[in-house]
Amino acid sequence: MIDTKPLDGKVVLVAITKHGAAQAKDLAPKLPQADIITSQKFGHVFADVSNEVHAYDAGLKAEIPSMFKNYDQIIYFVSLGAVVRLIAPHMVSKDEDPGVLVVDDAGQHVIPVLSGHVGGANAWAEYVAGLLDAIPVLTTASDVSKTIPVDILGRELGWKVECPKINITRVSAHVVNEEPIALVDEREKPSLDWWTRANDLPKTIHCFEKFEDVDVNQFAAILWVTHRELPEHIWDELHEKLVVYRP
Numbered sequence: 599m600i601d602t603k604p605l606d607g608k609v610v611l612v613a614i615t616k617h618g619a620a621q622a623k624d625l626a627p628k629l630p631q632a633d634i635i636t637s638q639k640f641g642h643v644f645a646d647v648s649n650e651v652h653a654y655d656a657g658l659k660a661e662i663p664s665m666f667k668n669y670d671q672i673i674y675f676v677s678l679g680a681v682v683r684l685i686a687p688h689m690v691s692k693d694e695d696p697g698v699l700v701v702d703d704a705g706q707h708v709i710p711v712l713s714g715h716v717g718g719a720n721a722w723a724e725y726v727a728g729l730l731d732a733i734p735v736l737t738t739a740s741d742v743s744k745t746i747p748v749d750i751l752g753r754e755l756g757w758k759v760e761c762p763k764i765n766i767t768r769v770s771a772h773v774v775n776e777e778p779i780a781l782v783d784e785r786e787k788p789s790l791d792w793w794t795r796a797n798d799l800p801k802t803i804h805c806f807e808k809f810e811d812v813d814v815n816q817f818a819a820i821l822w823v824t825h826r827e828l829p830e831h832i833w834d835e836l837h838e839k840l841v842v843y844r845p
Contacts, residue, residue: 605725607670607697607718610635611649614658617703618675619643621730624705625673628729632673635661662688671697671722681711692716699723701730709735715750744797746773746781751821752792752843760842768838769819773802777818782806784824785845792823814839 609632613622619640626634626647633650636643641653654661658676665672666688674681678700689695689712697719698712708727710719720736727734740747748770749759759766773779781803783789788807793799806812809822819839833840 605718605722607722608668609633609671609673609722610665610669611673611675612636612658612661612665613640613643613675615675615703616640618701621675621701621703621705623647625726625729629726633669635665659684666696669696671699671718673699673701673722673726675701675703677703678709678711685712697722699726701726701732705730705732707733707735710737714738714741715747740770740774743774743776743800744795745776745800746779746793746803746821748773748821748841752823752845754794755792755845757792757823757843757845760844761840762838765838765841769821769841772818772839776800776802778816779803779819779821780806780812780814780817781821782809782812782823784808784822784826788823 609629611622611625611632611634613619613636619636622634623643626632626649630648633652634644635652635654638653638655641651644651662684681698681700685698692713693716695713695717697710697717699719699722700709700711708723708730710723712719714720715738720738720741723734723736736742749766751757779802783805784807790799812820814820814836820836821841823843823845828842
């Protein structure tokens with residue numbers, strides 16, 4: 599069973615085919631906050647929905663810049679290849695791009711294409727799949743292997759990540775490659791409230807309550823939840839194997 603807990607953000611449904619428009623119309627009442635963008639040819643399909651509808655006549659390509667600017671999630675009822683070609687010139691970085699999803703013409707699969715973690719497309723893919731009784735197709739390694747998403751760990755709790763971006767990349771690789779990871783939680787009352795997956799915490803993740811208890815030579819990476827001000831020598835010693843989270 600896929601979790602269908604409502605998610606936040608400005609959402610738009612984009613449909614340009616007969617079947618895509620029908621799918622978007624079926625989804626629209628379940629996402630009343632979502633806007634709809636469609637071609638004038640299929641504008642009549644949405645005549646009786648309460649969602650805001652924009653029927654364009656200049657071609658979908660001309661609509662992409664405003665979509666990237668105005669929405670947190672863009673859900674395309676368009677082929678994956680077409681979407682990739684449309685959005686490619688407008689992609690900036692995973693910290694700035696909106697989440698982009700594709701629903702196939704039969705409404706059987708929901709695929710996060712862009713900004714799966716930071717942009718929230720993976721969570722939205724699972725949410726939309728739940729609404730459509732479809733299958734979410736997640737391809738990010740931490741989701742497939744059901745382990746820690748290093749770049750967004752604790753986001754639901756308000757944690758902020760503190761480290762060079764290269765550390766995120768390096769540590770994420772260690773995590774998905776199932777190397778030993780130390781997770782140090784120095785909050786007053788440490789718990790597993792940051793672990794939101796249904797499966798058990800992977801055995802490669804070892805939890806500690808104090809950094810001083812960690813033999814850093816035994817671990818490929820350190821995930822450290824702390825309020826401490828870290829001296830420069832710690833960053834130097836751990837180099838690219840440290841990610842710090844500020845609760």
